[in-house]
Every structure is written in structure tokens, then in C-alpha cells.
Amino acid sequence: MTPPIGPVALRWIVLGAILLLWEAAPRLGWVPPVILATPSATLLAGLADPGTFARALLFTLTEIAAALGLAYGLGGLAGVVIGTSPLLRQALLPLVSSVYAIPFVVIYPVMTAWLGIGPSSKIWFAGFYGFFPVLLSVAAGVQLVDRNLVLMARSAGASPRQMALEVLLPAALPAIISGLRIGGALTTIGVVVAEMLAATDGIGFLITQNRTMFRTPEVYFGILLVLLLAGTLDTAIGRLERRTARWRPLREGEMRHD
Template sequence: MKPPIGPVTLRWLVLGVIVVLWEAAPRLGWVPPVILATPSATLIAGVEEADIFARALMFTLTEITLALAISYGLGGLAGVVIGASPLLRRALLPLLSSVYAIPFVVIYPVMTAWLGIGPASKVWFAGFYGFFPVVLSVAAGVQLVDRNLVLMARAAGASRSQMATEVLLPAALPAIVSGLRIGGALTTIGVVVAEMLAATDGIGFLITQNRTMFRTPEVYFGILLVLCLAGALDTLIGLLERRAARWRPLREGEIRHV
């Protein structure tokens, strides 16, 4: 039986209820406006200071892009190398898992001491913040690749680069996408948190600046921009996942829908 409400309709319905309650709570006195600004006041504040937020958004987006190059590039490469080597898996995966469990924000003061409070410290901090889930997910995915696929590729004379790009990566795609989602979210969070701690520009800096001046609508507009950035990145990863799914080798009995 077909459900009465589809998932997309339900999603928008839940979002609408949240927005209505959000608007009503400060207006009805349930929450002080200085703590929770209404959506209407938040959007008005964003429109009035659109130029300021736009400049800060571009600054933060540039930092996120550079940090993603670190987390995805280094993390993906390290994950493939570690996942393909039993020796490296046994030696490095426990170490990486232990480091990943440490609250990474504690090293940001060290980064600022080395690189200053400019963009470099934010990029490297956020890049390594997202590095660990990417390398762990990719290594786990490569480790679980069907050995028969590897044997067939070797028998066909595949080189190491062909083995990585045409066998290991496509077969490990689900785990890789999971790591990209988590790593992308942590990278975005890392940039914004770093900007909130020590910066002179960016969305995180604006959130902290407006918070100290009790400009609640501007704070919430900055938070909305961060949510939009994270949502856009997740949507992009989902699009890449659907496009890359055609590369994934079929499992026994599986039919690929075109």
C-alpha cells in the first residue's frame, strides 16, 4: 500500500512546522527574543547586511574548499594505501582511530601559534579535522573489497594505478561516500569553529562578533548560512554518488537500473 504522504512531502511538512514554532516561540513569550530570534527578523537582518554576509560567506567558502582538498585528497590517498596493505592496516588503523577519538579542537591553539590567526591555520585545522573520517572510511571500504575482483584484475594484468582507480575505489564506493559525508561536515564545522575562536573575517567571525553585541538575528542568519553550506556539500556528494554508482562493480544477482 502506498503511504499517504511521500518522504519529500513529509520533509517539507516537518520543516514548515519547525519554522512556525520558531516564529511563534519568541512572539508568544515562550523564549526571550534575545535568545531566539524569529525567522522573519533573521531574514530581515540578513537582507539588510547582505553585502557583509556575502563577503564573509565567500571568505569562508574559499577556506572550506581548500580544507576539503586536504581532507579528501590526503585522506582518500592514505585510505587507499592503508586499506590495500594488511601490514599498514594492522599498524596504522588503531593509531588513527585513537587520534580520531581525541577532541581535535584542542590543537587549534597550536595551529595558530605556528600559522597565525589568518586563513592558513583555519584551512589546515579543518583539513585535518575531516582527514580522519575520510581515511578510516576509505581504508575500511578498500579492505572489504571482494578479493575475487582483485584476483581477476591481477590476472588481467592491471597495473597498481588501474587496480586503485578501476577496482578498489569503485567497489569501496559506499564506504567512501560515507567518509566523504562525515569528513565534509567536519571540515565545514572545523572552518567555522576556527573562525569563531580566532579570526578577522568569515561567517564564524561574524557569528562571534554579533553574539558579543547581542545582535541575535544576525547570529541566527550566520548559523543559517553555515547550515546551507553543509547542506549544499551533502547534496553535491549525493549527486556525485549517483553519478559514480555506474562505476561500481555489480554483486552477484544484482541488476543495475539505468
């Protein structure tokens, strides 16, 4: 009996099929090459000018790192404060959820008017973009922490710092990780979109510049770099989730498998 295909093998099979279809579609005339460049042409375009793409990638990475600091730092802090206060939860969470539903791209022109088209506007815009999912996830995670754990910690004389770091943070970790994932993806998207709208450097700027000149392979190479950035960040957060899984307190009847 043939053993079933594992998830890793299936993933590579699907990826290979996508690449084959992508390569075949322009070559067979199904899609004009000016709209869809082949993977081979895309890679050749990137390898033909690695310095330009490397400089743009480094510039974008710097902006993403700064924006993540804002989104994770401010969003996490606000989430803990709001999540631990019943009054603030009732007063602010509906407002935050409503603001989160607004398409944030509409505020970028305001950002450029205040901060110009340099890195500052990209960092603040993307940080603001990722701030809300982090806040909402952390607040929800803290709110759902088992009250028995909190009561036990208070009975043992835990300080506010110990309560936050040794009880609330580990217990809310699954929700926090989810917020980091969503916030990280939106922050990356925010930086690239902002660079595409108004910038003088970065991967988004290169994508827009090459698109206006109909350099389709270069456009797709820039898109691949953006996908690489987002995938690398998601992989890093996944590893963090696995490393910190043992910090989470066990609930009644739950067993840990190390």
C-alpha cells in the same frame, strides 16, 4: 482511501511546522527574543546588510574549499595506501582510530601559535579535522573489496594504476562516499569553529562578533548560512553518489537498475 504522505511532502510539513514554532516561540513570550530571534527578524537582518554577509561567506567558502582539498586528497591517498597493505592496517588503523577520538578543537591554539589567526590555521585545522574520517572510510572500503575482483584483475595483467582506478575505487565507492560526507561536514564545522575562536573575517567571526553585541537576528542569520553550506555540500556529494553508482562492480546475484 487517502494516499499516504510521501517522504518529500512529509519533509516540507516538518520544516513548515518547525518554522511556525520558531516564529511563534519568541512572539508569544515562550523564549526571550534576545535568546531566540524569529525567522522573519533573522531574514530581515541578513537582507539589511547583504554585502557584509556575502563577503564573509565568500571568505569562508574559500577556506572550506582549500581544507576539503587537504582532507579529501591526503585522507583518500592515505586510506588507499593503508587499506591495501595488511601490515599498515594492523599497525596504523588502531592508532588512527584512537587519534580520531580526540576532540580536535584542543589543537587549534597550537595551530594559531604556529600559523597565526589568518586563513592558514583554519585551513590546516579543518583539513586535519576531516582527514581522519576520510582515511578510515577509504581504508575500510578498500579492505572490503571482493578479493575475486582483485584476483581477476591481476590475472588479466592490470597495472597498479588500473587496479586502483578500475577495481578498488569503484568497488569501495559506497564507503568512500560515506567518508566524503562525514569528512566534508567535519571540515565545514572545523572552519566555522576556528573562525569563531580566533579570526578577523568569515561567517564564524561574524557570528561571534554579533553574539558579543547581542545582535541575535544577525547571529541566527550567520547560523543559517552555515547550515546552507553544509546542506549544499551534502547534496553535492549525494548527486555524485548517484552519478557514480553505475561504476560499482556487481556482486554475484546482484542486479543493477538504471
